[in-house]
Amino acid sequence: MKTVSTRRLAQDEPAKVRRRDREKTKAEILQIAFEEFAESGLLGANADAIAARAGITKRLIFYYFNSKEELFIAVLEMAYGKMRLAEEDLHLETLEPEAAIRRLAEFTFDFHQANPEFVRLVAIENIHRGRHIQRSEKLTRMTRPVIGQIERVLAKGKSLGAIRPEIDAHELHATLNALSIFSVANRHTFEAQFHWDMTSPEAKARRRVEIAEVLWRYVRCDKASAIADQ
Amino acid sequence: MKTVSTRRLAQDEPAKVRRRDREKTKAEILQIAFEEFAESGLLGANADAIAARAGITKRLIFYYFNSKEELFIAVLEMAYGKMRLAEEDLHLETLEPEAAIRRLAEFTFDFHQANPEFVRLVAIENIHRGRHIQRSEKLTRMTRPVIGQIERVLAKGKSLGAIRPEIDAHELHATLNALSIFSVANRHTFEAQFHWDMTSPEAKARRRVEIAEVLWRYVRCDKASAIADQ
DNA sequence: CCTGTAATTATCCAATGAGATAATTACAGG
DNA sequence: CCTGTAATTATCTCATTGGATAATTACAGG
Numbered sequence: 001m002k003t004v005s006t007r008r009l010a011q012d013e014p015a016k017v018r019r020r021d022r023e024k025t026k027a028e029i030l031q032i033a034f035e036e037f038a039e040s041g042l043l044g045a046n047a048d049a050i051a052a053r054a055g056i057t058k059r060l061i062f063y064y065f066n067s068k069e070e071l072f073i074a075v076l077e078m079a080y081g082k083m084r085l086a087e088e089d090l091h092l093e094t095l096e097p098e099a100a101i102r103r104l105a106e107f108t109f110d111f112h113q114a115n116p117e118f119v120r121l122v123a124i125e126n127i128h129r130g131r132h133i134q135r136s137e138k139l140t141r142m143t144r145p146v147i148g149q150i151e152r153v154l155a156k157g158k159s160l161g162a163i164r165p166e167i168d169a170h171e172l173h174a175t176l177n178a179l180s181i182f183s184v185a186n187r188h189t190f191e192a193q194f195h196w197d198m199t200s201p202e203a204k205a206r207r208r209v210e211i212a213e214v215l216w217r218y219v220r221c222d223k224a225s226a227i228a229d230q
Numbered sequence: 231m232k233t234v235s236t237r238r239l240a241q242d243e244p245a246k247v248r249r250r251d252r253e254k255t256k257a258e259i260l261q262i263a264f265e266e267f268a269e270s271g272l273l274g275a276n277a278d279a280i281a282a283r284a285g286i287t288k289r290l291i292f293y294y295f296n297s298k299e300e301l302f303i304a305v306l307e308m309a310y311g312k313m314r315l316a317e318e319d320l321h322l323e324t325l326e327p328e329a330a331i332r333r334l335a336e337f338t339f340d341f342h343q344a345n346p347e348f349v350r351l352v353a354i355e356n357i358h359r360g361r362h363i364q365r366s367e368k369l370t371r372m373t374r375p376v377i378g379q380i381e382r383v384l385a386k387g388k389s390l391g392a393i394r395p396e397i398d399a400h401e402l403h404a405t406l407n408a409l410s411i412f413s414v415a416n417r418h419t420f421e422a423q424f425h426w427d428m429t430s431p432e433a434k435a436r437r438r439v440e441i442a443e444v445l446w447r448y449v450r451c452d453k454a455s456a457i458a459d460q
Numbered sequence: 461c462c463t464g465t466a467a468t469t470a471t472c473c474a475a476t477g478a479g480a481t482a483a484t485t486a487c488a489g490g
Numbered sequence: 491c492c493t494g495t496a497a498t499t500a501t502c503t504c505a506t507t508g509g510a511t512a513a514t515t516a517c518a519g520g
Contacts, residue, residue, distance in 0.1 A: 021467095022466085025468095041271065041273065041357060043271065043273040043274055046507070046508095047507075047508065047509085048506095048507070048508095056468075057468065057469050057470075058507095058508090058509085059468075059509090059510090059511095060467075062509065063467075064467095067508085068509090122416065122419050123353050123356065123357055123415070123416075124357060125418070126353065126415055126416055126417065126419055130417075130421065130422050131418075133422040133423075139423075140422060143423075144423060170424060170426060171436075171440055174412065174437075175440070175444055177420075178408045178409045178412030178413075181408075181416065182411065182412065185353070185356055186352065186407070188359050188360025188363070189352050189356055189363055190404065190407075192363040192364050193363075193369075193374060194374075194377075194400060196400060206401075207401075210405070213448070214405055217447045218443070218444045218448065249486075250486055250487070250497055250498080251497095252496085252497075255497080255498095276477070276478095277477070278477070278478090286499090287498065287499050287500075288477095288479085288499095289479090289480090289481095290497075290498060290499080297479080298478070461520105462519105462520085463517105463518105463519095463520090464518095464519095464520105465516105465517095465518090466518105468514080468515075469512100469514070469515090470511105470514090471510100471511085472509105472510080472511075473509090473510075474507105474508100474509095475506105475508090475509105476506085476507085476508100477504105477505095477506090478503105478504100479502105479503090480501105480503075481500105481501085482499100483499080484497100485498075486495105486498090487493105487495095487496095488494095489492105490491105490492085490494105
């Protein structure tokens with residue numbers, strides 16, 4: 001079982017240059033740990049497997065991250081950090097209310113579809129009752145910039161009379177995330193129950209507009225909307 | 231670690247009567263296994279712990295269920311079975327379209343809120359890519375009766391001009407379940423990010439009407455609705 | 461070149477936990 | 491009352507796996 005040459009498996013560069021590079025090594029461990037944790041969960045993920053895939057020794061993982069749990073926390077921080085970065089590129093301010101809402105919905109849907117490992121990681125962390133995300137200073141401080149954007153879109157929409165005044169940014173965010181995450185997170189039990197392929201391009205495309213539609217119909221004002229656009 | 235007297239811990243009845251009762255023993259194992267799997271996941275759940283809580287020996291678990299995975303499948307079957315039973319009691323046929331939709335939404339929400347272990351179990355099964363639900367004859371055959379009810383509600387609503395003709399029962403079911411499950415399944419990461427208590431009675435009550443509102447606004451016809459009710 | 465430090469490795473260890481073996485015991489049907 | 495069968499127990503095994511110990515080696519700064 002313990003093969004002699006576990007090293008150098010994941011290495012394709014000139015082999016010389018990047019040994020003894022603290023930051024690069026840590027980043028490599030993190031990326032592979034991310035994949036392993038997302039695939040197998042906190043218990044299921046295996047330190048030996050991570051080491052083997054990273055082309056290093058298991059000891060090195062503990063050298064940098066102290067314990068499996070701390071490694072998991074570091075992985076969570078990285079994953080959430082990437083999402084935050086993506087959200088910053090979403091410029092909703094320039095759009096009209098309806099376009100902004102639809103763009104927000106589609107962006108969120110696309111992100112989750114493109115990052116199922118992230119969705120799985122979040123599900124795993126919830127199974128563990130969020131005890132790691134709580135323990136992380138970085139994560140508890142990490143506010144989600146998208147909330148501010150949503151608030152501004154809502155404010156604008158309300159002042160224009162296009163969006164209902166009682167809509168709350170956090171509720172809207174929860175609604176959207178619920179719809180978007182479900183398509184990835186609960187894919188398997190849903191498919192098994194209804195013999196429904198949620199991964200086909202058509203199904204995804206349909207769900208994508210469906211979610212935008214749900215969201216827009218939820219926030220728009222009763223009278224104005226139907227006539228105002230189109 | 232291996233305590234001598236693990237027996238008789240969960241026993242409160244007259245102690246004599248119900249020993250050597252195949253069905254009762256199996257049912258007890260199933261119930262406790264359900265709780266343990268929901269709490270700790272497929273890997274995290276421990277056969278020794280289940281045995282101890284059930285007041286039996288670990289061997290007995292394997293005697294009845296062969297393996298941990300088969301036990302997990304049996305637990306899934308039981309849990310889904312209970313949900314199906316609950317769904318059958320939902321009589322939507324007699325209600326007007328809007329009332330039916332709201333009742334459906336609230337019933338679903340209440341069910342998930344009342345059965346967080348079930349929601350966790352489903353999340354765990356999805357982490358495992360639904361491989362157990364697939365393997366179970368019983369579960370793949372088990373159609374969800376609620377779909378039929380939704381279809382009838384939609385048909386009636388459409389013929390009355392209260393519900394949009396393009397609404398699909400499965401999409402609606404997915405939308406509702408996404409919203410409802412999220413409030414339980416993603417509670418912890420959501421709360422950590424927004425310092426938002428989703429378990430308080432007020433938050434739950436608010437979310438409950440919110441979800442019904444989202445659903446109804448999604449399915450209703452553009453013109454009729456705003457005037458028709460109230 | 462030389463050397464101290466930090467990155468990295470090789471190897472070991474102790475706990476855990478799923479499942480197996482084989483003995484024991486309750487009880488239904490004769 | 492007797493006995494075969496099925497329920498139940500006590501005990502063992504062995505693979506897995508986090509984490510620990512201690513040795514080794516690359517390389518930056520003198």
